[in-house]
Amino acid sequence: MEVRLDRLTKRFGSVVAVDDLSLELNDGEMIGLLGPSGCGKSTTLFMLAGLLTPDVGEIWFGDENVTAVPPEKRGIGLVFQNYALYPHMTVLQNIMFPLINTKVPKQKAVVMAEEMAELVQIRELLARKPSELSGGQQQRVAIARALAKKPRLLLLDEPLSNLDARLRMETREEIRRIQREVGITSVFVTHDQEEAMSISDRIAVIREGALQQFEEPQLMYRNPQNLFVAKFMGTPAINILEAEVHGGGLYCGDIRLAGANKAKAGKVLAGIRPESFVADADGFAATVGHVEMLGRDLIASFELGGQPVKALVDTETILRPGNVLNFRVKEGRILCFDTETKELVGSV
Amino acid sequence: MMRKRGLELGRWKGLLYVLPALVVVAVFTVYPLLRAFLMSFYTKYKFSTDTVLSYGINNYTYIFGDSVFQKALSNTFIYVLFVVPISIAISLVLAVMLNEKIRLRSFFQTVYFLPYVTSVVAMGIVFGWLFHSNYGLLNYFLGLFGIQPVQWLNRPSTALPALIIFSIWKSLAFNIIIFLAGLQTIGAHYYQAARVDSAGRWRQFSRITVPLLSPIIAYAFIIGLISSFKVYAEVYALFGGRAGPADSCITIVYYLYRQFYVNWNFGIASAAAVVLFLIILAFTVIQLRVAKRRVHY
Amino acid sequence: MRYKSAKALSKSLIYLVLTLGAVTTILPFLWMILTSLKGGTEVILMPPRLFPSVWHFDNYSRAMEAAPLATYFVNTVVVTVTSTSLMLIVTTLAAFGFSRLKFPGRDVVFGILLATLMIPGEMLIITNFVTISRLGWMDTRAALIVPFMASVFYIYLLRQFFRKVPDTLYYAAKVDACSDWRYLWKVMVPINKQAMSTIAILNAIACWNAFLWPLMVTNSETKRVLSIGLVQFQTEAGTDYELLMAAASMLVLPIILMYLVMHKQIIKGVTQSGIKG
Structure with missing residues (x-):
């Protein structure tokens, strides 16, 4: 599914969190939303999710204007930095939760959840509670839950920030693999330029709510549009x-x-x-x-x-x-x- | 259009969740509070039709001129003055001992907390039996030490002390619970440091435990004051529905109860309630100050 | 050497004081139960005997014959269970509304609610009595239950627990097509069931032991609760202390049993909430 953000603006009081932001995502593409903390990238993601409504502008999923559509009707999957798993439910129940909510019959939900567990390779963990899992495993469960209801768009909000360095690399590749396998259009929010470059098909760099550049990682690294992008990309810094x-x-x-x-x-x-x-x-x-x-x-x-x-x-x-x-x-x-x-x- | 309506509904939906609670609080707390103030100025009131015939300050002039109310006030203050500090002192000592590395610790804790959960009325009746002049266990024990039987509940001079003893017994549990919780937050390193400085037990207690626990002691003190000012059921149960011999144990709430439920003087009872409210309000304000400091601590 | 013996001495002193305190604490309960099982003449024996020579369990049935204690007991159970369940529902809804949901004036309303905590309940009985009688609820279970359906203190307490649940869980649930209502009962409540059951227990204890209000608003046998029945029995039974103690035991023992099973949770609850019973 193609996604189009058309001149989005979001204010919180006098603070402009997102400023006239336009982006177009191709079907099956993984987009990295990159910027320093507080730049408006998470706000953008939340508007895509429908958890926030833009003050100005429109969001299009394919040829459907979803600007006013509530989150549950948008067909999106959302993955959080802190995984946001329901602590009192088993892994299986967590993955099934969105299905049960949408009145999928229980038998069928179990089958679908097991498929998802297969996809993210956590089959053997289905009976456990989130507290019995490592951070990396929890994040896999969160991804499985997000994908269970076959969303049109996968949104990931700093999904790797709570993991240690080694696990971060591993999970990063895993997310990429899953995303390719499912072929789902995805948006990945991060403040880590290296992460963004390694995972994204294209990166959108955002600063103070405004889009700086939207480009493939290699081209962006080679030709940053402005000093901010140049400085932000690459370690050691330019x-x-x-x-x-x-x-x-x-x-x-x-x-x-x-x-x-x-x-x-x-x-x-x-x-x-x-x-x-x-x-x-x-x-x-x-x-x-x-x-x-x-x-x-x-x-x-x-x-x-x-x-x-x-x-x-x-x-x-x-x-x-x-x-x-x-x-x-x-x-x-x-x-x-x-x-x-x-x-x-x-x-x- | 659609969107706007959806959002509007969402805006007020939260109110639906809190509405049941709001209605109950409004009808049974806020309204009666306001009405109690008003009612304290009713001088002629017909309960059967809920009509007020005249207003005035007579109820206040009455209670402050009433020797029984004065007695209730002074009794309540004496009661509070004895129960609260003594209970806190005893429970502090017991809590510190319970916090030591001792055997049967959880057994002792379970026993000490027991009075907290049990009915004041039932235990008041039990204490009435323990205080029995002829067959009471207390007089028997005193007799073992050669002390003549005391007419605990039948003499005005001993009735209030009996009430105070019962209330201290009843209130220890709560204080011990919160002191123990407080003690467990004091790091062992303070005591290790004190031991290095060869401070004895008493010095550890007075120089480390009490100062570090002082915010919680203050909290227990205020909570104790507030609840002791409302003493009523203890009196009722201990003296079998009376206010002690010759009203010697009448308290503010007991006075309120009698004016209202026995004499049907709604106005006078309300005036007494307002006086009680003002006393408690004063202590609550102090408590809020203390609680604020506790947060910073 | 001297240090060691001093330490041993202070340890024994601690045990001595703690044991004395424990005996003092438990003796009234023990004496209540033992008296309730003694024969009429044995009760007033001087010097008293600790254990009954014959165990008179029939004192309990005799007490129940002398006064409708069984009915009172059932009434107390019914009122306690109903009152606690309703309180829990109303409190949970309100705590959720004040923590998770937004509506105009929310914080002002919550502030007013908190302010009502300063009002002593004893002050409200007179006007609430009038209200109850106007509503025609005098001598009904509603009079015992409805005024206590909303506990501001427990709303405040539960709200604190609800606020500790991360926002992202709510967002995840929203995206997963979970309504607020379903989120409350399927996510919030199960996550906070420990806190909620503590609140339920503390409330049930308070309700079981309630005295002044039930004394005012009930007067028929079919509505009275045990605490009221007990003080009434006190005036009727007169000098039959074994029967009076049996009646008192009926009020106290169920709570003690509950306490013995759940004392850890109860104590933790008291520590967290800091409320005096």
Whole structure:
């Protein structure tokens, strides 16, 4: 099912939680709603669920306007960060609950619930109570419950935040697998950019209620529309340098970072991802200040034109503070942002 | 259109859930409260037709001039003054002992809490039997120590003490329950620290237990005051439906009961009720202050 | 060495005091039961004998012949069970309304309800007596039950418990096509059944032991409850203490039995609510 959010606005008192937000979701797509906490992504999700009504705008499920349709009539499944399982019911009863509510005969509900349990691989847990399950298992039950009534749209509100790092990775892949298997259009709310990038077909970055960019993860990472998106995506974070275009080149202080023949002269903010630096004997020299070992990579801190910079370096050579390295920046990988509007103006 | 109506219904649906409770409280708590104030100014009232013939402050002038009401007031204050502090002191000691690492602890707790659940009326009658001048168990025990039988319930001078003894016995349980709960929240590290500083039991009690428990002691004190001011059933049961020999144990509520139910003086009884309300209101306000501090504590 | 013996001494002191206290606490109950099983002459024996020489269980049937205690007992059970059930329903609905649902003026109304907690019930009996008689409910079970159908304190207490249930559970239920009504009975109530049964027990005890109000509004044999029957019996039985104690035992023993079964829950409930019986 396609889903369309058309110019949604939601206010809480004087606070604008969601500001003129429009999105179009394709059938079977997994969308990541990404942004810092309090940016309005959960409000958007709740409006999709029908738990909140937008002040302005419309929500369309396929060719049906569902803006005023109550949650139970929307055909959605909802998964919460804290799982929201009914503590007094067994796993089976939890999964069956939405079915029984919609008057599905008990025999049939049991069969459907068991199918769901099969899908999320918790068959052997059906007789247990939620308190007897691990966090990862509880989240699987929550997903099974959300999917049991065969919804048209699956909504996940920070479903992995209560899990520890290892389980988070595992459950993330599991959610992706289930979503693909069922082929259901899904919206995944998260504040973790890495999570969003790994799970989503497309990501919508939201800041203060407004959509910043809606794009596939790779393209978004490569071409962030503005400084906020650039900074939000990627760890370690992108380096932002005050730079200037003059004489056909982009300069940071005295150092020429790249040629910029077509760019118009003036100040810009240059965004360089840590992995865009490559060792080059002909490049600029940098004295390593601080070294952080990540395992596969090293982060070397140094100064570039008097501004602090972090670069990813391979671990082949032993690097110590005080060593001098020569770098250049990969071609086309310097993102130039307008100093005023913070919008992307081009890359060199 | 549809949507709007749905939402409107939703807006008021919550009220339907609370409505039964609101009706009951309105009819049997709020209305009678207001009416009681009003009724205390009824000087001529016909109950059979529920009509008021005249209003005035005569009821108040009457009760404050009535020596029986004065007696009821002073009895109630004496009663409260003895029952509350003594009960709290005894229950504090017992609670601290119950909180020690002792054998049969849960047995002792179960026994000590027993009077909390049992009927005041029934136990009042039982105490009436224990206080019996000739065959009472209490006089028998006193006799073992060579003390002559006391005419507990038949002499004005001993009737009030008998009532006080019974009430202390009855009220210990509640205080012990909440003190024990409070004691269990005091961390063992305080006592460990005290032991390192070689503080003795008494110093531990006076320097750690009592100060740390003080908010709960204050709570028990106020709750005890409020409920003791309403003493009535104890008197009724202990003295077999009388207010003790020569009204020696009459209390505010007993006075209210008599004016209302025996003499059918609705106005005078209401005036007494208003006086009771004001006394209790004062202590409730204090309690709210204390409770607030307890939260911060 | 000295430390050890001092410790042993204080331990024995604790046991001594606790035992004395326990004996004092339990003696009236014990004496009530033992007296209720003694023969008429044995009761007034001086010095008293602890155990009866012949166990007179027939005192109970004699007491029931002397006064309609059996009827009173049944009345008390009926009133306690009905009153507690209705109170629980009304209180649950209100607690849910005040915690989960929203309606205009909700918090103001709740504030007013809380304020009524300051009113001593003894103050209301006069006007409530008038109301009951106007309603024509004098000497009916309704008079004993209806005024106590809503307990503001228990609404407050239960509301606290309801508020601890995470909001997301409610949202999940909404999405799962569960109505408010169904959510209350299928989710909220089962989750809070511990708290609710505690409230039910505490209320049942209070109802069982109630005295002043039943004394005022009932006067016929078919409506009277046991506590009233007991004080009436006290004036009638006069010096037959074994019968009086049998009647008192009938009021006290059921509660003691209930207490022995559920004392953990009762004590926890008292601790949480802090109400004085």
